Amino acid sequence: ALTLLMKALDELDNPEQRPNGLDLSVWEHFCLARRNKMDIEELVRCKALTLAEMQAFLQRRIFDDEKIKSEIENIFQELTWLQEEKTKLQLNLTVQFLLKQGQVELESTEIPDYTDAILINKSVIEELNCIIMAEGEKKIASMVQCKDFSRGIFQLEWEHKKMRMQIEDLDQKARDIVTLPISKDRQLFLTMLNYDSCVAHNISMMEQTLCLLDKLHRKNVKNCQKRIKELENRISLKDQANYELSLQLKEMLVSVSERRHIFEADDTQHVSEKITRQRYQEILKQKQLRRLVKEEEQQFEILQAEVA
Template sequence: YKEYEKKVKELSEEKETYRRSLETEVKKLQNCTMDATHKIDETLTKLLEKKEKYVVAIYQVSKYTTAASLLCIEFHDLRFSRQDEIVEEVKRQEEEVKVFHEAYDCIVAEDKILDKDFRKDFFDVPNSVVDALYKLFKRRPRFVTPTDLLKEHRLCASLPPDALGKMLKAMEDLDSPENMPGGLNPSIWERFCAIRRTKVESEHQVKLKALTLAEMQAFLQRRRDEEKAAEQEIKNLSEKNRLLTDTMVQVILKQGQVELSATDLTVDYTDLILYHRSVVDHLRKQIRMLGEEKIATMVKRKDVRKGTIQLEWEHKVLRKKIEDLHDKARNIKMLRLSEEQRHMTVIMFLFYSVFCLLHLIFLYFTSQILLMKRTNLNWGS
């Protein structure tokens, strides 16, 4: 009994020792698990923070791209409206220049007519005197020269408002009787002075119109240059807008999701279009449904064709039977029978012939119905 108690005690001590070792090992494993879990949680937290940063960066870039695109579109619309205004203004200026040019041509023509009609106005004066008058007709005061007019045009782009008054005032010295040729009637000299003043006024109007026409043409050319510059700027903005909206995006896809025939060694992906998977699945579903409908239609056509062939075969069989019955009828007519037997035979033959005829009519209409169904199926397919 003592030995038994000793062994029980030793066994209890061993159990206690083993339990303690197991508890120690469990604590170590729990600590290791907690450390691993803590490290995994930290790694996941860092990954989540990094993902959030990437998402924020992507949204920022998308927002910047959208804002830049909207700004380009708005500026593009403004430039388009401005270009339309410039085009309308150019058209209006071209029309005004055209009308003004016609008026200028009329004034120049009238001025040339004054020069040509000078001798006609003095037909009652000798030619020598007319030549002297024509030289005086071409004379002008010396204070105004074409060079001075050109300088004034460059400085102020128009003639001074009192230029005609100064010119007419300077012409008074030339209109004095001291400059009149000898032997000329004073009335003719007065008429000559009036014509010369009219000529001076016409020349002044021609010069004024020429300067105004030059200003209008210069202004029109500036507007045309602005129109060309606006068109070029619109082209540049359109290209920038395209580059902002049509950016290159790298998408990683699994093998089999890129539906492209790789016949060449190098595949060109520049003109590919990226669709959502739902669009492709919907398209495949429609293709499958249409394929099933086509197969069902082909099966119906096959059945109709099979029925038609069977009816044609039955029709041929019945024709052969009719021919056989005609042969039998001829043979019966050639037999020598009594009147009663012959009468019964004819009646049976008639009944059988009517039955075959009705059967043929039924087969004919059935075949026509099948042919109509087949035609409808062909039209439907």
């Protein structure tokens, strides 16, 4: 790019490119100034590129520096934690002591007074322990036996209750059987020995009674038919008598209606006279009331005049 630029400047610095009427020394001075300007711009551009590279390098170094600082801080924290753990492990030591059987760990560091202490042989302690274990096993066995016995009692009570309930059920069934209604046929079947012969005899007796009832029924039917004929004759006679009575009734109704018209005419005249009398009395009452009103008005006017 620089070579191309220099070639272009060489072409531009050619005296042929000089404007008309311009002195050659001035043109050369102008070309030199232009070339210096281009060199300075190129130098500035190069410096700007180097500056950008330097800034990018600086940013990378700053980032790396911060990263290294954070790593250093983490390492210091881990180092302090390790030191604390080391001190804890150095100070908080767990020491195991193997104590023989029978020895008791004392809470205080003071040495107790063993003047009243008694030394007992280990075999005596073991015998006492064996006795205690045997007594404990006996007690457990007795408790188990008591538990089984109480369980047996509960089972017997349950069976007793069950049997009592069964007895009550059987008694109830017996009472139901006693109070069960039994018909006469069942009673005969249960009491009589020759039940079939008795049934046959009853059937024959019932057949005879049915024959008698049939004869009586036929006789009653004949009597009823005779009675029906007699009643029909009576009905025909009654119908004829009713017809004659209806004719008489019509004649009587006609006469009654005529008499009713006559009586109604007489009653209307009497009623009209009564109404006229009542109206006359009312007119007289109205006249009397008007007269009284006039008198009252006159008295009222006289009183007003006196007050005035």
